[in-house]
Structures are given as C-alpha cells and as structure tokens.
Amino acid sequence: MGIKVAKFGGSSVADGIQLAKLKDIIAGDDDIRYVVVSAPGKRFSQDSKLTDLLYATKVHIENNLPYDQLFQAVKDRFNAINLHLDTKLDLEEDYNKIISKLESGASKDYIASRGEYLNAKLVAAYLGYDFVDIKDLIKFDERGELLSEETDAVLKEELIKHERAVIPGFYGSTPDGKVKTFSRGGSDITGSLVARAVNADMYENWTDVSGFLVADPKIVDDPKPIGHITYLELRELSYMGATVLHEDAIYPVREAGIPINIRNTNKPEDPGTIISAEVAEDHKGRIVTGIAGTKDFTVIAVHKNRLKSDRGFLRKLAGVLENFDIVLEHMPSSVDCVSLIISRDEIGGRIDDLTEELQRQLNADSVEVLENVALITTVGEGMAYRTGVSARLFTSLAEAGVNIRIIDQGSNEYNIIIGVTNDDFEKAIRTIYEAFVE
Numbered sequence: 001m002g003i004k005v006a007k008f009g010g011s012s013v014a015d016g017i018q019l020a021k022l023k024d025i026i027a028g029d030d031d032i033r034y035v036v037v038s039a040p041g042k043r044f045s046q047d048s049k050l051t052d053l054l055y056a057t058k059v060h061i062e063n064n065l066p067y068d069q070l071f072q073a074v075k076d077r078f079n080a081i082n083l084h085l086d087t088k089l090d091l092e093e094d095y096n097k098i099i100s101k102l103e104s105g106a107s108k109d110y111i112a113s114r115g116e117y118l119n120a121k122l123v124a125a126y127l128g129y130d131f132v133d134i135k136d137l138i139k140f141d142e143r144g145e146l147l148s149e150e151t152d153a154v155l156k157e158e159l160i161k162h163e164r165a166v167i168p169g170f171y172g173s174t175p176d177g178k179v180k181t182f183s184r185g186g187s188d189i190t191g192s193l194v195a196r197a198v199n200a201d202m203y204e205n206w207t208d209v210s211g212f213l214v215a216d217p218k219i220v221d222d223p224k225p226i227g228h229i230t231y232l233e234l235r236e237l238s239y240m241g242a243t244v245l246h247e248d249a250i251y252p253v254r255e256a257g258i259p260i261n262i263r264n265t266n267k268p269e270d271p272g273t274i275i276s277a278e279v280a281e282d283h284k285g286r287i288v289t290g291i292a293g294t295k296d297f298t299v300i301a302v303h304k305n306r307l308k309s310d311r312g313f314l315r316k317l318a319g320v321l322e323n324f325d326i327v328l329e330h331m332p333s334s335v336d337c338v339s340l341i342i343s344r345d346e347i348g349g350r351i352d353d354l355t356e357e358l359q360r361q362l363n364a365d366s367v368e369v370l371e372n373v374a375l376i377t378t379v380g381e382g383m384a385y386r387t388g389v390s391a392r393l394f395t396s397l398a399e400a401g402v403n404i405r406i407i408d409q410g411s412n413e414y415n416i417i418i419g420v421t422n423d424d425f426e427k428a429i430r431t432i433y434e435a436f437v438e
Contacts, residue, residue, distance in 0.1 A: 002201035004031040007169065007191030010041025010049060011208040012265035013119055016084025023127060025206070025268050034159065034198060035166045036191040037123050039115025040077060050077060050115040058111045061102050071099065078118055087125040094118060109171065110179040116168035116187065124166035132158065132165045134190060138172025140180040146172075146189075148252070155197035167194060188249035192260075196252040203253050203260045205245055210264040211273025212237070215291045215433045219426050224437060226273050226290055228280040233289045236379045236415045240292040250275070279381055286382045287389060288436040291429055293376035295422045297329065298347055299406065300340040301368040302358055307336045314338075316361050324354055329375070330417065332408045341375070341406065341419070373405060374425035377417045378432055384413040393418075396435035402428045 008022055026032050039050040053074050060067035075095055082089055098114050117133065124131035137155050139147040151172070159165065169187025174180050182189050188205060195203035212226040212234075229237075231254050238245070245262065253260055260275040274280070307313060317338065321328055330341040347354060355367045383389045390409075393416060397404060406419025420428045 002031060003033050003198055004029065004202045004204055005034045005036065005191055005195040005198065005200045006032045006204040006206060007036040007187060008038065008265065009187065009205070009207045010038040012041075012206050013037050013039075013123070014041045014043045014047075016081050018265065019081065019085060019123065019126060021265050021268070022123070022206075025265070026127060028268075031201070032204070033164050034162075034194055034200075035123065035127070035129065036169045036187060036194055037116065037120050037166060038169055038187040039119055040081070048073075050074065050119075051112055053077075054111045054115055055108070058102060058108055071095075074115075078122065081119075081122055085122065085126045087122060089122060089125045091118060091121070094121070107178060109181045112181050113168070113171035113179050116170045120166050120168035127164075127166060130162045130165040132162060132167050134168050134171060135173050135179060136177075138190065138193065140172055140174045142175060144174070144180055146182075148193075151193055152197055152252075155193060159194065159198050182248075186248075188245055189252075192249040192252040195258050196256045199256070200253075200258055203258050204263055205249075205260060206263045206265045208264065208266060209262070210267055210270035211262040212290065214289070214437050215429055219429050220433050223433065227271065228274045228276070229289055230279055230381055231275060231277055232414070233379050233381060234275055236377055237290045237292045240294055240375065240377045245275075284382070287380050287386060288378055288383065288432075289380040291376065291378050291432050291436075293374055293425060293429060295372075295374040295425055296344040297373040297375055297419070298342050298344050298351065299370040299373050299419065300342065300355060300358065301337055301370070302340065302362060302364050303337045303366045303368070304362065304364045305336055307338070310362075313362060317358070320354070320357050320361050324350065324357070326354070330406075330408050332406060339406070341373070344371070370405065372422045373419045374422050374428075375406075375417055375419055376425070376428055376432070377415050378436070379415045381414045383416070390416060392435055393432060396431050397428060400427060400431040402431060 012018055012022060026035065041049050053070055057067050057070045060070060078091060082091065102111060121131050137151065137158055139150045139154065141147055169190035171179055171181045191205065192203060210225060212229060213223040214226055215223040217223055231250055234250065254277065257277065261272050263272040264270050304310065326342055326346045328340060328342060332339050351369060355369060358364060359367050378393060394404065402420055402424045404418050404420060408417040
C-alpha cells in the first residue's frame with residue numbers, strides 16, 4: 001500500500017501482553033513504518049494510568065509530601081514491561097534524570113510527558129526501530145498554541161532520516177525549549193502530524209474499540225458498526241459526544257488527504273472504521289451514518305416584539321454571553337424569538353443573573369427558561385436533499401410518545417438536531433435508530 005503511521009493508545013500499550021499484540025500487528029504489516037505510542041493506560045478498571053501516577057508525584061513534591069512510593073510505582077510498571085519484553089534496556093539513568101528535574105522544579109508538562117517518553121524508548125528497543133524524541137519536533141508558541149507549519153517542516157526534515165521509528169506522542173516544546181503537552185488524548189494529534197509529515201497513505205489509530213458504532217451501545221443493544229465515515233460526519237458526531245478520536249487529530253491528515261483507520265488492538269481482524277473526505281462508493285445509499293447526543297442543556301428563549309427591526313440585537317446578546325464567559329451551543333430563532341442553547345455546566349448557578357441581564361440589555365418582552373434538555377444529532381451526508389427524512393424522524397418520535405422541544409437543521413442538510421427532555425433521551429435515540437438503521 002505504501003507508508004502507514006500507526007498510533008497505539010494507552011489501553012493498547014498498558015502492559016507487556018498488550019505490547020506483544022502491538023508487535024504482532026506491526027510484524028503482519030510491512031507498510032507500518034512509523035509508530036506513535038501513548039503512555040501505558042489502565043490494565044484493569046481499578047488500575048491507575050501512568051500519566052496520573054506521574055501527575056501525583058509532581059503534586060507530592062510541590063507540597064513537600066513523600067513521593068518515593070508513587071515514583072517507585074512508575075518504575076515498577078516500566079520495569080515489569082521491560083522484563084516481560086526482555087529488551088534489556090537500562091532505564092535507571094532516565095529515572096534519575098526525571099527525579100532530579102522534578103526536585104529542581106520541572107514543570108507539570110514535563111512530568112506528564114515522561115510516560116510517553118519512557119514507553120517509546122521501550123517499544124523502540126522491543127521492535128528494533130529507531131527512537132525519535134518528539135520534543136524538539138512539535139513546535140508550540142509562547143502561548144502554547146501549536147505552530148503547525150513549522151512543526152511540519154522540522155518533522156519532515158527529521159523523519160526522512162529514519163526508515164522505521166517509534167515516536168512518543170502527547171508533547172513538544174515552546175521556543176524556550178520547555179516541554180509543552182497537548183490536552184489529554186494529544187497522542188492522536190502527534191500521530192496525525194507524523195502522518196502528514198511523511199505523506200502517509202494511511203493513518204491507523206489503534207485503540208480498544210473496533211471503530212465507531214452507529215449509536216451508543218449503552219443505549220442501543222448491539223448497534224451496527226460504521227464502516228466508513230466522512231470527516232464532516234465525524235465532526236458532527238464527535239461534537240455531540242461520540243468520542244473515539246481526539247477531534248484536533250483530524251485536521252492535519254484531512255488537509256493532506258490522508259484517510260484514518262480506527263482499529264482494535266484486541267481484535268486486529270476487525271476492519272474498523274475508515275475516515276476520509278468522500279463517501280465510499282459502497283456507502284452512498286446510506287441515509288444515516290450515526291446518532292449521538294448529550295444531556296443537561298438549558299434553553300433560554302428571549303422574546304421581543306418586532307425583533308428584526310432592533311438593530312444591534314445580536315451584538316448586544318453576544319456581549320452579555322461574553323461578559324458571563326459563556327459558550328453558546330446553538331441559537332435557533334423565529335420571527336420574534338431567539339433561543340439560546342447552553343450547557344448547564346457553562347451556566348453554573350448563574351441562571352437568574354444571566355436572565356436578568358438579558359432582560360435588561362435587550363429590553364426583552366420576556367425571557368423563558370427550559371432546563372434539563374438533551375440534544376440529539378442524526379448525521380448522514382445521505383440525508384441531504386432526500387425527501388421524507390425529516391418526516392420519518394419526527395413521525396417515529398411522535399409514535400414513540402417523545403415530545404420534541406427544539407428542532408435545528410444546518411443548511412448543508414446532513415444533520416438534524418432535536419432537543420428533548422433528559423428523561424426522553426435514551427428512548428429518542430433508540431427510536432431514531434430503529435427508524436433508520438434496523
């Protein structure tokens with residue numbers, strides 16, 4: 001096929017057993033030339049992630065608390081992996097350097113990055129690949145924002161020197177040379193940046209699930225897998241809580257036209273989900289690609305007679321939200337009413353203050369509040385321009401006794417967002433799934 005970049009998440013590198021699976025996967029595919037790894041994740045439900053142990057070590061040092069046992073747990077974990085893999089790699093010098101830097105005031109980002117760093121060294125030794133430290137190859141500015149083009153240039157220059165390499169995910173550095181991490185899940189972004197730099201034919205993201213499902217398996221029994229999904233469809237579903245891939249990981253490969261394949265380390269025979277720019281030929285008859293949703297929104301309906309003649313209304317409304325530091329999710333409107341859909345967490349305990357300020361600043365006739373609303377998005381590029389999709393969705397919900405409180409559809413017509421009460425959330429998702437998928 002060409003060049004593949006494979007990123008393995010925390011569950012895929014949790015211990016020696018999982019890393020043996022990683023080696024089998026790579027041995028079975030000669031196209032995998034660059035491997036990006038996370039820090040070891042949980043081995044079982046009550047276990048700790050390596051990164052959490054490192055964070056805890058940093059906190060203990062900052063508060064003059066004993067930290068020896070915590071860092072020993074980190075060492076024990078890596079030593080156990082090392083012993084299982086029989087790499088004979090000596091990590092003592094690395095351990096001593098980490099503690100020395102911590103005791104001299106190293107940053108939280110530095111300590112958080114060491115899980116990926118140590119794990120990549122181990123995996124490189126295990127596979128017989130080159131180890132490439134990512135620190136000086138992922139570039140951030142002084143504010144911690146990724147310098148995408150500069151990063152691409154230095155990654156290209158370095159990686160062309162290595163036919164096969166293992167690379168730690170999750171971190172880079174600022175102009176002063178200090179380690180800077182991405183947010184949680186940032187190893188996905190590292191993998192995407194590496195794929196773009198080497199002009200990969202495929203970016204494989206190995207995790208503990210076999211790609212995306214049409215609906216949440218906690219709500220719908222045995223939902224069908226999504227074999228193929230476009231970047232735009234994924235963006236809509238991820239926004240509503242369908243998280244398998246860090247959403248910022250999409251952009252570098254999307255710009256480069258590189259498809260993503262979500263795969264399951266524990267079931268490598270499963271084809272997973274392909275993510276690309278265009279709908280696959282064998283999926284063009286599909287109407288709905290996926291259904292996802294989130295609970296606990298608040299709807300604030302601002303009513304004002306002759307609203308359209310009030311110049312500056314939306315500017316003043318936006319100013320109120322900005323002053324309260326509130327992010328707006330959606331804003332459906334009618335002739336004399338604008339509805340603000342906001343996450344309950346964004347509002348906190350300030351609903352009375354917010355509605356009073358909206359009333360005052362906008363000189364509204366009334367401001368009504370509806371709480372405990374769930375939003376559900378039904379997504380599919382096959383929905384666009386197809387007659388009867390909305391009718392089928394609304395009819396099925398009506399027959400199931402679900403009252404729709406909000407309807408919002410984008411101009412591209414490949415998603416429909418509805419608002420229902422929290423109590424109707426699960427029933428609504430099951431109903432939509434039965435109407436379009438079963």
